[in-house]
Amino acid sequence: MIAPGSLVCAAWCAAAPDRLTHEDWRRFLADPNPAAPSETPTKPPVLSQVPPMLRRRLTPLSRWVLHTWYGACERAHIDGSEHPLIFASRHGEIAILADLLDTMSQGAPLSPTDFCHSVHHTPTGYMSMAAHHRGISRTVSAGPQTLAAGLLETWTLLHTSDAPYALLTAADEVVPDVFTEADAPVPPAAPYAATFVFQREPCDATPGTPAAPRLDLSSLGRDIDLRALLREL
């Protein structure tokens, strides 16, 4: 069990190197044996919504996160800056951290910007700056149970506040091989991000449109991964 209740998913948006559109994800979720992610490095999304001055500073992880955050807000027809955001990430800015460790071991000066960017919750700082968000932001991590921790934090926030919506973003980069031995890789195999717009109760559906799916958190295990979660929706 993740939480003693349910969440209504008004919309979601996910992105990974081989899957940038909703149709790509629908195909991936319908496929009983999806192909392994491509080994080819793919550039993170461009993000035309973010002013160029700010866009240049974004970390790769922040780009994946912001791409799905804007996408989910658009699909749900909401202004994301008004709602709590929950970022669930197992490794945070792990690629930048690897670069900093290399720099330190060479005795070279650390870049102050890279150091600031190495904190786990960097993407939430950029979400705040890009959307002028001055509200609630949480960043949680729990190894293989990170997605479940994000779902629980989202559910709890919605049940202890007046917020009508809360946005959960799960995202991770590939762990650079300096941290792990080749025989013990740590997920994920490719970078990804996914943002969910959650509500406690569904809004009155427009006649003729399908009702937003309800996610029963009491029936889900704490080890749930992104694909299993999306298949529930």
Add this chain to the structure above:
Amino acid sequence: MSTLRAGIADFGILCAAGDDRAACLASLQAGRRFAPTMCRAKTTGQMLPVAAVSTPLPTLPVALASFQCRNNAMAAHILAQIQPAIDQCLARFGPARVAVVVGSSTSGLDETERAHRQRQQNGHLPPGYHFEHQHAMGSLASFIAQATGALGPAYTHSTACASSARAMLSAAALLHANVADAVITGGVDTLCDLTVNGFHALGALSDAPMNPLSAHRNGLNIGEGGALFVLTRDEAPLVLLGGGESMDAHHMSAPDPTGLGARLAMERALQSAGLAASDIAYINLHGTATPANDAMETLAVRDLQSAAPISSTKPMTGHCLGAAGAVEAALCCLAIAAPKPTMPPHIYDGAYDPALPPLHVVSAGERFSGCYILSNSFAFGGSNCALVLGSEVTS
């Protein structure tokens, strides 16, 4: 009633000010600066004072050996102080109803730095290195859950220097949402090369004992340690009444100079606790002694229209980064629950910066004039959090 009110059944602490509650209270009441350990910056060679924990730390039990790192060993030291309260909760509520929600910014990064150096030398990570159980941010929560036998949800918050303050808000919310009946919360952070050299690269570290609010302030001293609390829905002499948070929407490393984000966090904290600014008897500042923090934080306190006395306890503990919110909440609890409760004194050179708005700075021996405390934590990414604590048996 506040939807975040939680009783503090017990708490433990470890930092440069002391290795348990009694030692920390003695340092606090004496207004004792931490005894500095000198640390050489890797690139500039500058000697920088840091607030290291000098207490020998426990070796973890064999079954948890893969978690062995300084961060988890400090957690084990603190857990030993509150073991009876934890055992009581496990017996009373059952392990599945006891959660672990903690904060950290470093986790076991010092262990990763050692492993990385060794890999550079001989091509292999050391045999004892365990990325998931030592380095990963979730490791602290996972270790505490396994060490105590708590089987409820276990996760780590990581929003840099506001991590453990947010974890405590999150823990209180789990109680009110009836996900758990007791939560082990707080945070632990460890000194390591990256934080010392990173903050040095930012120009944020002082090469002398830090001087918050002073005209001569020139940065912070990094510390380490942690504090862990057992929260329940039961009333207790010490309570977490609520908390508030905000984001600056301004800059990744510099705070909004107007103090707006800081003020929003404090206002939301008061609102959540059902209190007015005039109810607050003491404000524990983030007070890092960087020119930018102290300037914006004093503006925020002025704009909150609070006349409450203020102090920064960081000259006694160093800035414990991700653990700062929990360590400072514990110091506030110690101060107000002491037999003769006096406010944590503000330790500096006495040269209050005339460019800052005039505020009431706590002097040694000053008594509390009320029972509610506000404690601030601000972080990179403009990520702010303020907690409200109270001792409703003290007048």
